[in-house]
Amino acid sequence: MLKEGQVRIPAGCAISGIFSRSGARTSGEAIIKSISTMHDRSNGLGGGFAGYGIYPEYADFYAFHVFYDTQAARDACEDFLEAHFDIVNLSKIPTRRHPRITDEPMIWRYFVNPLHVKLEASQLDEREYVARCVIRVNDQLEGAYIFSSGKNMGVFKASGYPEDVGAYYRLEEYSAYSWTCHGRYPTNTPGWWGGAHPFALLDWSVVHNGEISSYDANRRFIEMFGYKCNLLTDTEAITYIIDYLGRRQGLTLPEIAQVIAAPFWSTIESRPAEERARLTYLRNAFAPLLVTGPFSILVGFDGGLMALNDRLKLRSMVVGEKGDTVYIASEECAIRVIEPSLDRIWAPRGGEPVIVTLDKGGK
């Protein structure tokens, strides 16, 4: 049977997120409880979490989380990392044996910064340098896969039910101001660990529920800009689209939402002239990055979180607020189970982004 990345696998899913606007950090227990409520939306073939603010002691270093299939892959990857980065710390990621989490690869963590000389020689922006190195390892080093590469954040994922994955990675030992998680329901193969969500590049992380019908149109466009969609998953393509539009084109998050979940032409035409011109421009200039088909996504980034539905809202997604904490999930029950008395709860409209950021930039 072909592994993920050799064949494209559609998947249905559950997502959940918790964000503290004040920056208060909480352990992974609440998010595990939330996602486990939606157990039936996963089928045990993939689960994962992203936490922001989890590595305050290494906040200025890129945290690489890496899967290795073989010792040889690890050797090759570490050679590559040593040639391109200053590695200040490396260790196995702590895990706990779990009866339902099997076939684990070697899972390592590196805190790194680009080698000064290499970075200067490359004449690239630092983040572009890091992104290129990550893409190169994932594309070219057989058996090595960097699945998390941001600063002061990390992705933890595996094949299994998400609550088991959370227990396996001992997420109760991490504290984050922003948690997202994902339970996966792939349809026709034993999910590969790398294929689980979140999918991440630099500090972007994306969890996604849905199956996008625009996948190959999006993929073939985004690959023109150096991205390699090796996993053939929607989430990977969406992550690269967001990185391209946000980091490389400098679009704001609302503008990114207006590209990937662009308003219908009939809606655009009903807007005032200036707004109409702007929306028409965005939709035309980045037409190949329109994403169609059902999706609800949570995009984590440094200091914030964006939730977005496809423009027809073909996937459920609700948002709740309690004090300065924001909850977002596929189903309301996943929010109520951890916060029964909400100040406010609503279902955002299709294509309408919900963006939350740290108060005062988290200072």
Add this chain to the structure above:
Amino acid sequence: MPIDFLYPEYEVIRNPGRCISCRICERQCANGVHLFDDKTKKMTADESKCVCCHRCVSLCPTRALKIVKTDHAFKENANWTGKAITEIYRQAGTGGMLLSSMGNPEPQPIYWDKILINASQVTNPPIDPLREPMETRTFLGKKPGHIERDAQGNIVPNLSPQLALDVPVMFSAMSYGSISYNSHAALARAAAALGTYYNTGEGGLHKDFYGYGPHTIVQVASGRFGVYKEYLEAGAAIEIKMGQGAKPGIGGHLPGLKVGPDISKTRMIPEGTDAISPAPHHDIYSIEDLRQLVYSLKEATGYQKPVFVKIAAVHNVAAIASGVARSGADVICIDGYRGGTGAAPTRIRDNVGIPVELALAAVDQRLRDEGIRGQVSIVAGGSIRNSADLLKAIALGADACYIATAALLALGCHLCRTCQAGKCNWGIATQRPDLVERLDPETGYQRLVNLVTAWDHELKEMMGGMGINSIEALRGNRLMLRGLGLTQKELDILGIKHAGE
């Protein structure tokens, strides 16, 4: 000489029990097939003049007529077919090139028919175009590839001139001269009503049609007929014709007998002179020269109009298209070897060029490999026969398609492939006033609008089935296609998987 005698290819079958000798067939046939015999008071036919255009059949009030392929035959021979033998006789008798019209009719593979379309099941919902918005609006033109902002942080509109198409179909180039005034009138009106564009071809733009300028693409071909400042300014876009799928490597030919006063004025050539376009543009001997013409036209029109470059699909089309994309062109039009024509040497029509399916797939992939797909739009033509071909072309990577043969069929063309004779009984490929008036522009316009509207409905229905509700998400979405009965090489070139994979 007896060897030059060729038994007519088609026979006119007249049901004597039904024929009332009304002589309509006689009046309708510009080829003079039907005759009334005064002695017998019966209709007769000289089928050697019959081109099988069905005009008489369609107008016979008693349905007394039909045209059948003759069963007269040469001795069976798989190699020396009847067609091959008669062509030898004709050339031995005349010393001339064989001439043909319309697209290549030979039974080479039609890749469209070997490509299948996907639909959503379970994991992803189909979308119902009767109940949800379904968008087929397309913009043609170069995309900026980078965002610019003003001091306030607002996005600066830095797009080059764009053409907005309400449907991803345009009417391809057919010159006034090769087709009639009434055909042009129908095409121009239909383009305006559909929110799309028609193309003047290389025959200039008749003064009467300047009003349709916002829906007109004006062509600049190697003969430069009818090209002057006002003409360039009249159109919504300008197309440089480098080649044509039906006859790559040669220019257009309009025989002098078709050049009457009106065409003479529109083309800006003397009446009765042959309008023979040179094979190359004599100011374009290489790619850097093309760039100069592209920018000359942009200069002449104040950078207000996108410039299209139309090329025939030939062997090295991907590299050529890459060069064109870097020459400042906003849109590349690829014309496949099945594209139609008013007249072409038969050998060229049937043997030169490659299928548009393969050319389109190769060009789209090449431009992506080079990272310049956003710099140009791609328009595919030659031949798109229905909405499924259209959808497959877009999924292979086209931004829009050109149709011409299909448009002529909508106007009444029966594909008799005898346009070069100028005696089109349907009033399309002719300049004879009595024939031209048979095509009512009002009816023609309505039929064209009907055709494209029907295709648009079908396109939306198929897109909805795939779970796609906007055309841009279909463009280049090759995972939505599968091949059937194709070799791995063909699949690789098309960039699609085989059915079942």
